Amino acid sequence: MVSITSFAQxxxxxGSKIVSPELKGDNTVTFRLLAPNAQExxxxxxxxxxxxxxxxxxxGIWSYTTSVLPSDLYSYAxxxxxxKCSDPGNVYLIRDVATVTNVFIVGGGIGDLFKxxxxxxxxxxxxxxxxPANKMNRRITIYTPPGYETSxxxxxxxxxxxxMGGDEEAWIALGRTTQILDNLIAQGKAKPMIVVMSNxxxxxxxxxxxxxxxxxxxxxxxxxxxDGKMEETFPEVIKFIExxxxxxxDKSGRAxxxxxxxxxxxxxxxxxxxxxxxxxxxxxxxIKPDNKVTSKVYKDIDGTLNTQIKNGYxxxxxxxxxxxxxxxxxxxxxxxxDKMGMKYIYRESEGGHTWTNWRVxxxxxxxxxxK
Amino acid sequence: MVSITSFAQxxxxxGSKIVSPELKGDNTVTFRLLAPNAQExxxxxxxxxxxxxxxxxxxGIWSYTTSVLPSDLYSYAxxxxxxKCSDPGNVYLIRDVATVTNVFIVGGGIGDLFKxxxxxxxxxxxxxxxxPANKMNRRITIYTPPGYETSxxxxxxxxxxxxMGGDEEAWIALGRTTQILDNLIAQGKAKPMIVVMSNxxxxxxxxxxxxxxxxxxxxxxxxxxxDGKMEETFPEVIKFIExxxxxxxDKSGRAxxxxxxxxxxxxxxxxxxxxxxxxxxxxxxxIKPDNKVTSKVYKDIDGTLNTQIKNGYxxxxxxxxxxxxxxxxxxxxxxxxDKMGMKYIYRESEGGHTWTNWRVxxxxxxxxxxK
Numbered sequence: 255m256v257s258i259t260s261f262a263q264x265x266x267x268x269g270s271k272i273v274s275p276e277l278k279g280d281n282t283v284t285f286r287l288l289a290p291n292a293q294e295x296x297x298x299x300x301x302x303x304x305x306x307x308x309x310x311x312x313x314g315i316w317s318y319t320t321s322v323l324p325s326d327l328y329s330y331a332x333x334x335x336x337x338k339c340s341d342p343g344n345v346y347l348i349r350d351v352a353t354v355t356n357v358f359i360v361g362g363g364i365g366d367l368f369k370x371x372x373x374x375x376x377x378x379x380x381x382x383x384x385x386p387a388n389k390m391n392r393r394i395t396i397y398t399p400p401g402y403e404t405s406x407x408x409x410x411x412x413x414x415x416x417x418m419g420g421d422e423e424a425w426i427a428l429g430r431t432t433q434i435l436d437n438l439i440a441q442g443k444a445k446p447m448i449v450v451m452s453n454x455x456x457x458x459x460x461x462x463x464x465x466x467x468x469x470x471x472x473x474x475x476x477x478x479x480x481d482g483k484m485e486e487t488f489p490e491v492i493k494f495i496e497x498x499x500x501x502x503x504d505k506s507g508r509a510x511x512x513x514x515x516x517x518x519x520x521x522x523x524x525x526x527x528x529x530x531x532x533x534x535x536x537x538x539x540x541i542k543p544d545n546k547v548t549s550k551v552y553k554d555i556d557g558t559l560n561t562q563i564k565n566g567y568x569x570x571x572x573x574x575x576x577x578x579x580x581x582x583x584x585x586x587x588x589x590x591x592d593k594m595g596m597k598y599i600y601r602e603s604e605g606g607h608t609w610t611n612w613r614v615x616x617x618x619x620x621x622x623x624x625k
Numbered sequence: 626m627v628s629i630t631s632f633a634q635x636x637x638x639x640g641s642k643i644v645s646p647e648l649k650g651d652n653t654v655t656f657r658l659l660a661p662n663a664q665e666x667x668x669x670x671x672x673x674x675x676x677x678x679x680x681x682x683x684x685g686i687w688s689y690t691t692s693v694l695p696s697d698l699y700s701y702a703x704x705x706x707x708x709k710c711s712d713p714g715n716v717y718l719i720r721d722v723a724t725v726t727n728v729f730i731v732g733g734g735i736g737d738l739f740k741x742x743x744x745x746x747x748x749x750x751x752x753x754x755x756x757p758a759n760k761m762n763r764r765i766t767i768y769t770p771p772g773y774e775t776s777x778x779x780x781x782x783x784x785x786x787x788x789m790g791g792d793e794e795a796w797i798a799l800g801r802t803t804q805i806l807d808n809l810i811a812q813g814k815a816k817p818m819i820v821v822m823s824n825x826x827x828x829x830x831x832x833x834x835x836x837x838x839x840x841x842x843x844x845x846x847x848x849x850x851x852d853g854k855m856e857e858t859f860p861e862v863i864k865f866i867e868x869x870x871x872x873x874x875d876k877s878g879r880a881x882x883x884x885x886x887x888x889x890x891x892x893x894x895x896x897x898x899x900x901x902x903x904x905x906x907x908x909x910x911x912i913k914p915d916n917k918v919t920s921k922v923y924k925d926i927d928g929t930l931n932t933q934i935k936n937g938y939x940x941x942x943x944x945x946x947x948x949x950x951x952x953x954x955x956x957x958x959x960x961x962x963d964k965m966g967m968k969y970i971y972r973e974s975e976g977g978h979t980w981t982n983w984r985v986x987x988x989x990x991x992x993x994x995x996k
Contacts, residue, residue, distance in 0.1 A: 287708075288708065289706070289707075289708045290707065291664065291706035291707050291708070292706060292708070293662065334705070334708065334710075335660070335662035335663060335706075336660075336661065336662050337658075337659065337660045337662075337663070337705065337710075337713075338713055339705075339708075339710035339711065339713070340710065340711050340725070342708075342709055342710070343842070344840070344842075345720050345723055345724075345725050345833070345834070345842065345843060346834050346840045347718065347725060349716050352716055353716075354711070354716050354718060357840070358840055359839065359840065369837075369839060370831070370834075370835060370836055370837050370839070371837055372837045374753075374762075375752075375753040375762065375764070377750060377751065377752035377753075378750070378751045378752075379748060379749070379750045379751075380748065380749045380750075381746075381748035381749075381774070382745075382746040382748075391745075391746065393746070403752070403869060460741070462716070463716070463717050463741075464741060465741055466740075466741050466742055466743045468730065468740060468741070469715070469717045469728070469729055469730065471714070471716065472716060498774060
């Protein structure tokens with residue numbers, strides 16, 4: 255079948271069909287919007303630092319063409335007379351906390367890892383597990399690799415944690431975990447593994463819209479996210495997975511990684527339960543507990559890190575972008591690890607605290623696991 | 626926890642937080658949009674036949690309040706100076722073919738069946754199965770009821786088919802299948818069952834955005850949807866389910882139902898394989914094959930219906946809305962069944978060819994199954 259790389263704006267309002275975005279062979283992209291009565295239309299996209307003016311053409315169609323874009327997944331929105339709106343020509347949208355944004359993929363490079371390709375596909379399951387420690391049932395997203403259902407073998411497990419404002423939908427939707435794992439496994443670059451995307455907000459049953467709270471506006475301001483409670487109750491997640499899946503139930507088969515707050519959780523879980531994970535990934539990680547927090551989880555950080563060193567691990571992977579607001583904290587943490595003689599691999603990228611980076615980090619981290 | 630029934634518009638553009646939609650205790654709903662430069666703002670919603678004017682108030686905030694709405698799931702959009710746009714205050718959107726629309730639920734009646742409630746939750750799995758007849762791997766959505774994973778029992782299966790322009794995401798997203806089944810099972814009104822939502826477009830690997838075609842504009846104009854090929858290859862789906870799930874693998878444990886084109890598929894599959902299903906549901910069904918189609922599936926409709934009568938079945942359920950454009954075809958089909966002495970239950974509702982009706986039909990049909 256032909257690869258379709260154009261979008262047609264719906265014809266609900268009597269206009270002609272408008273294609274937007276139109277991805278061209280030279281990796282430029284043209285956006286179009288029918289807005290005959292608008293005075294000013296701009297486009298904002300994550301490939302450019304500021305919004306750009308769209309030009310009004312025939313029949314009230316505004317347009318904008320990018321320069322050549324590097325292969326990646328991009329997000330954008332229109333701003334019509336000061337009001338942000340989605341592209342009615344593009345049905346592909348992803349929610350990030352309380353913002354819903356149109357997306358598109360430019361192929362020919364890393365973007366191809368984020369596409370669904372003609373490869374064997376893993377299974378994505380949304381189910382609920384009992385959390386006595388949090389006194390609720392909680393929703394969890396689980397990727398099992400191609401062949402899981404029909405094989406009898408045990409698979410290693412990557413616990414993949416979201417950041418503040420995220421939930422059990424974040425990595426699968428924004429992170430393109432399914433596509434990245436399917437593609438890396440098909441290329442022989444990553445071992446077949448189970449990926450567990452739990453909800454790191456212990457006050458939540460489930461992602462916004464998926465819980466008994468109904469449809470409400472998602473927020474980053476949730477209690478108990480970085481006060482030790484998530485770390486304390488995390489063994490329930492591991493127990494659930496190892497009781498319900500053919501998982502390698504020892505350190506050699508366990509990895510934990512997360513972004514931002516999820517990096518914080520990965521750091522503290524991996525040292526607080528020091529003989530549990532052989533692979534640790536901190537993606538743009540928050541590092542330092544709040545001074546006011548008194549949880550036992552954060553009581554003896556150096557002591558537990560030393561225990562982690564003694565017990566051993568195979569990979570401690572730290573990644574951050576040069577302009578990330580957490581850069582300095584991560585640099586200080588690395589200095590501390592250097593001083594303690596705790597080995598790690600450091601990956602410094604361009605850019606900041608973005609899903610653009612976290613997708614890259616997952617693409618680079620997964621191939622290092624369980625080898 | 627408190628039930629949250631308001632939404633806060635994001636504060637990206639320097640405005641104050643704007644709540645939209647605001648669901649009030651009296652089941653009226655207020656919508657608000659910050660659009661200081663707009664000349665005319667309207668709202669279109671599926672509870673009213675035409676769009677309604679919004680009123681400009683202080684600080685460029687336009688608003689509109691509904692009359693008292695019956696409990697249901699509703700969809701709406703704003704029209705700003707002639708341009709349709711989503712509500713930036715509401716992150717809950719559902720795609721229907723090529724249209725993405727905001728949604729909200731008014732509780733206190735049938736709408737409660739469409740909500741996530743504090744009940745035991747089933748599992749929703751997206752996986753791929755091999756389809757040699759269609760020469761591809763194909764994506765499928767499967768609901769398993771609460772307790773499936775830990776029980777040893779076999780469960781009956783409802784095959785639930787989408788309409789034209791739909792796919793394996795339609796019933797789970799637009800149809801609220803997970804919530805309806807979870808709630809009906811929790812209330813003891815439906816038997817725990819597996820619900821299989823396959824993709825009825827045999828040319829498609831998967832829903833738009835989930836296949837190797839990439840992100841393209843979904844269309845209702847797909848080849849081979851009603852020419853017999855879907856029906857011919859459907860046994861692969863049943864075989865996949867019965868080989869991979871603890872399914873009751875006989876007629877008494879199989880139901881098939883669908884909306885519109887899916888009703889057509891249910892009608893023709895159930896008589897073409899006449900001893901396969903004890904429960905058949907036609908929701909706003911298309912009935913008649915195209916005259917130009919020569920598939921053997923449609924060759925001997927009366928003969929196979931007579932065989933179906935002889936072999937027996939437990940329920941043949943036909944539902945349609947009074948204003949549905951397929952009403953006359955369904956009436957003629959009922960007359961034909963009457964003449965043949967083929968028994969059925971007939972449910973005539975208000976309204977037309979809408980998801981509002983199909984959610985109701987599923988809510989009424991599921992409790993009749995496997996009793």
